[in-house]
Amino acid sequence: MSFANQFLVAMPSLGSDGFGGKVIAMMHHGSDGAMGLIVNEPSMTSVADVLRQLGAEPKPEFEDITVYVGGPVEPNKGFMLYEGEQQAASMPVCGSLWLTSDRDTLLNINQSPPQRFMLFAGYAGWDDQQLEQEMADNAWLNLPVDIEKIFDDNDANKLMAITAANGIDYSRMSSAHGHA
Numbered sequence: 001m002s003f004a005n006q007f008l009v010a011m012p013s014l015g016s017d018g019f020g021g022k023v024i025a026m027m028h029h030g031s032d033g034a035m036g037l038i039v040n041e042p043s044m045t046s047v048a049d050v051l052r053q054l055g056a057e058p059k060p061e062f063e064d065i066t067v068y069v070g071g072p073v074e075p076n077k078g079f080m081l082y083e084g085e086q087q088a089a090s091m092p093v094c095g096s097l098w099l100t101s102d103r104d105t106l107l108n109i110n111q112s113p114p115q116r117f118m119l120f121a122g123y124a125g126w127d128d129q130q131l132e133q134e135m136a137d138n139a140w141l142n143l144p145v146d147i148e149k150i151f152d153d154n155d156a157n158k159l160m161a162i163t164a165a166n167g168i169d170y171s172r173m174s175s176a177h178g179h180a
Contacts, residue, residue, distance in 0.1 A: 004029040005094040008140040034126040037070040040158040070120030082117035116151045
């Protein structure tokens with residue numbers, strides 16, 4: 001089973017390993033492993049900060065747009081998840097959603113930003129069969145991805161909103177599982 005284009009919600013048992021309370025939008029899952037972006041962990045860095053690091057003079061509105069911690073893998077590498085027309089060096093995610101780490105595409109948001117976008121530092125990654133084992137160990141709950149929820153700017157409530165939209169009260173979840 002592929003977990004691409006799904007949310008992975010950290011089960012309560014992951015509370016102590018850095019993924020507790022996190023929601024990951026999965027970008028890729030195949031025989032080479034899996035890759036996703038944490039959509040509910042804002043950083044202290046703004047999009048304007050990133051554009052300045054890339055040598056551009058950012059538009060003032062980018063001072064108020066937060067970069068997210070995408071995950072612990074390659075934390076100094078930037079990724080842009082965006083909705084709209086495909087731009088160069090972007091891979092399709094689902095529907096009108098695209099992912100890129102191309103420097104020129106990132107710089108282009110300063111001139112013509114996509115309809116909606118999020119910047120991430122790093123990503124969450126799994127080796128081949130690692131995610132499957134974590135799923136078997138009940139570490140993650142997979143739910144259908146919802147583009148509106150990805151771009152919802154209420155980060156503190158994203159976890160609860162995503163689970164509630166699927167009929168789940170996260171506050172009542174347990175990591176324990178058994179066999180009948």
